[in-house]
Amino acid sequence: MRIIAPDEVVFGVDNLEGCRQFISDYGLIQHDTPTGGYRFEAQDGTGITIERQENPDLPPALPTGSMLRQTIWGCEDQDAVEEIEAELSKDREVTRHADRSISCLDDVGFAIAFRATRRRPLDLGFERVNSPGSPVMRPANVLAQITDPIVPRTLGHVVYFTPDSDKMEAFFVERLNFVVTDRFTGTGPFLRSRDNYEHHSLFLIQTPPHMQGLEHIAFHVEGPTEVMTAGSRMLEKGYESFWGPGRHVMGSNWFWYFNSPMGFRMEYDADMDQHDENWVPRELPNTAETAQTFLFRSAEKFLPGGD
Amino acid sequence: MHRNEKNSDHGLFLCADNDIEEGRSRGFDPQKHGRDSIFVVKKDGLYFAYRTQCPHIAQSRLAWRKDEYLNGDHSRIMCGAHGALFEIDSGLCVSGPCLGQSLFPVEVEQRGTSLYLTDSRYIRGWSAD
Numbered sequence: 001m002r003i004i005a006p007d008e009v010v011f012g013v014d015n016l017e018g019c020r021q022f023i024s025d026y027g028l029i030q031h032d033t034p035t036g037g038y039r040f041e042a043q044d045g046t047g048i049t050i051e052r053q054e055n056p057d058l059p060p061a062l063p064t065g066s067m068l069r070q071t072i073w074g075c076e077d078q079d080a081v082e083e084i085e086a087e088l089s090k091d092r093e094v095t096r097h098a099d100r101s102i103s104c105l106d107d108v109g110f111a112i113a114f115r116a117t118r119r120r121p122l123d124l125g126f127e128r129v130n131s132p133g134s135p136v137m138r139p140a141n142v143l144a145q146i147t148d149p150i151v152p153r154t155l156g157h158v159v160y161f162t163p164d165s166d167k168m169e170a171f172f173v174e175r176l177n178f179v180v181t182d183r184f185t186g187t188g189p190f191l192r193s194r195d196n197y198e199h200h201s202l203f204l205i206q207t208p209p210h211m212q213g214l215e216h217i218a219f220h221v222e223g224p225t226e227v228m229t230a231g232s233r234m235l236e237k238g239y240e241s242f243w244g245p246g247r248h249v250m251g252s253n254w255f256w257y258f259n260s261p262m263g264f265r266m267e268y269d270a271d272m273d274q275h276d277e278n279w280v281p282r283e284l285p286n287t288a289e290t291a292q293t294f295l296f297r298s299a300e301k302f303l304p305g306g307d
Numbered sequence: 308m309h310r311n312e313k314n315s316d317h318g319l320f321l322c323a324d325n326d327i328e329e330g331r332s333r334g335f336d337p338q339k340h341g342r343d344s345i346f347v348v349k350k351d352g353l354y355f356a357y358r359t360q361c362p363h364i365a366q367s368r369l370a371w372r373k374d375e376y377l378n379g380d381h382s383r384i385m386c387g388a389h390g391a392l393f394e395i396d397s398g399l400c401v402s403g404p405c406l407g408q409s410l411f412p413v414e415v416e417q418r419g420t421s422l423y424l425t426d427s428r429y430i431r432g433w434s435a436d
């Protein structure tokens with residue numbers, strides 16, 4: 001099906017200015033939408049759009065009060081979009097839009113859309129670490145640099161609270177050719193598009209129906225140092241850490257999640273594992289031990305004294 | 308201690324009453340943990356105080372930013388972790404993951420133009436006699 005990853009996620013919010021300030025502080029680049037909302041972009045053009053919840057042009061809201069309105073998946077090209085349209089039209093209404101994107105509902109009622117991806121190829125550096133026994137990565141006299149501001153590079157993954165994880169998994173795997181990378185027993189699968197080797201673009205969490213919505217969105221930053229720095233800057237601005245910083249077991253990605261006024265968490269992550277068709281999926285129980293390798297909480301800076 | 312008991316000999320000064328705007332919220336750290344452990348909402352001139360912990364997940368804290376505990380129109384308390392909404396005066400969750408559960412109330416008392424924390428669980432060095 002030649003789907004890459006989520007291009008954009010759309011929300012109808014009740015606190016437009018609070019959300020605007022939050023996402024801007026998080027580091028995405030703000031643009032205005034024609035309808036009085038904001039579209040925020042990572043460095044490659046993927047991102048988040050927020051509109052006032054009363055905006056009549058938005059797809060309908062879920063009955064649960066979630067502010068999520070639509071997830072737009074980026075595909076390799078327009079032919080891929082039309083392939084998906086042909087497949088999904090077999091058993092549901094699929095709307096084609098003026099910009100040649102298509103939209104419909106998935107099998108548990110989430111609004112989804114597909115378009116030829118608008119993401120731009122990135123050609124950026126990577127976190128250069130000097131490891132004894134390996135070639136020096138930063139030449140002499142070159143200092144470790146930390147970017148300011150940190151603009152996340154790309155939309156990494158979306159995570160849903162779903163009333164039927166098995167049904168939703170079957171939809172993505174059987175209809176859209178996604179692959180299960182790993183699984184947490186009783187919780188849900190980590191999914192990736194067959195053509196995308198990132199550990200996951202989608203993770204599903206089985207929950208009661210009244211919780212249906214978005215659980216979190218993650219944007220990738222350069223590396224662990226950017227996760228730590230970006231998160232620390234959010235704390236300095238008064239935002240509330242939910243979980244992190246730490247490193248996951250499944251996916252190995254460094255993570256730091258923050259509460260938000262949008263009713264879900266925003267995550268900075270980095271250094272995620274890549275997997276291909278040779279990977280044998282793991283299944284683990286979902287516990288505190290399997291959810292992270294280690295976990296820290298930010299502390300106030302201090303100067304260790306000599307006396 | 309019940310909400311109706313007044314014990315004027317005890318209590319920790321939190322703030323002056325115009326330190327919290329009508330219809331807004333504010334967090335406090337009475338035990339000097341370095342993070343707010345309680346928050347107060349002022350609604351119709353009355354104060355409603357709760358622990359900052361969401362009933363949904365024990366480690367989860369409600370604010371989405373320092374002193375920000377309310378939804379867009381300030382009609383409900385909102386959890387910044389998963390968007391649950393709670394009635395301000397009762398703490399009852401009316402929408403979201405912890406539907407039907409309640410926030411953990413904290414005893415506060417208005418005395419003149421000041422707000423005092425009177426809940427012994429949150430006052431460092433308190434000994435109940």
